[in-house]
Amino acid sequence: MISLTSPVRTRAQDWPAAAKLGALLAATTALFLLPGLWVQIAALAAVLGLYTLPGRVFLRHGLAQLRVLWPIVLVLLVWHALTGDLPDALRIALRIVNAVALANLVTMTTTLSDLTEVVHRIFAPLRRAGLPVAVIEAGIPLVIRFTPTLIQKGRALHQAWRARSSRRANWRIVLPMTLLALDDADHLAEALRARGGISPFED
Template identity: 30%
Template sequence: MLTLYRPGTGWMHRAPAGPKAFVLLVLVLAVSLLPSTYLAAGIAATVTVLGYLVTGLGLRELGRQIVSVRWVIVITLGAQLLFLQTEPAIANTSRVLAAILLAAMLVLTARVADLLDAFERGLQPFARFGVDPARVALVLAVAITTVPVLIRLASGVREAQKARGAGGGLRAFVIPFLVVSLKHADDLGEALTARGVA
């Protein structure tokens, strides 16, 4: 399975996957519940920047993550500006961006195998209600890693187009991106089938 994990020795990398996932989930929920004001946008941005600094990932990694989701920013802000005033549009986009960047911290500092183990342990109490912890943990891990992987695939398509001197039109991007996305989905489906999940 593709992952965005970046090896490191900081405390965030050494922290157990379960508590780390819980803390980041709380942060994402807190940012998501902020009001639609410029102050809230500033708070969301500050929390995100501090998160990357405190965890040792750094501003360079934060910049890389922002660049990788630039189209999400453009589309989200553009759609918001069509229906809302400037302040709530900017605030909402800032909250969405902060939530994505904070969630990315989890996949940057935890291996997928560690996430699977943490989710499976956390779901064990629900086994008495007929829940299969291993299967649900796998679905959660796949869900967490899919969006960053698709973003990376999109960046790869753009870089390949630039290297070949291809035009930057939307149609020229969408078709190759769909091809690599479907290829990734096929590979993932085969891997799940081989493990007896699908």
């Protein structure tokens, strides 16, 4: 499995994970409450500035993680261009990019164990109330861990297709990608069962 943690050591990695998640929540809320296009553009400039501060390696690594957003942005722009509302498409696309980029910035500067500990503390009241939150607590770090793995496998499938055909892969790699994801999920389930599984009421 591949971690989303930055390969470059930054000052932000010493900051409390709870504070970073709180700042992320506040910033994301502000992005969705402030509708102006120029607000989103200014936010994008600020986000790029945050990615640039730790250096070129950090910037390249961070932007590489965001390349998966371009199909979503493209679909939004094309659809709204056809419906005659391109400015709204730009606002939505910039809002999505800014929000995901900020979240990516947090995961790059926070260890998975620190994120898991914050989630554990957040769910403490629900756990004391007797709700089965252990499965959710285990699922969140698993999603964070396996997302870059699936992205890497998707790129490998795309490269394998290009090596064997002159046609674009497009939807043709959806089925093998789905099978790979299901195979990974099956192996993970077996590993969890071998370790006793996860009790929904685990402390």
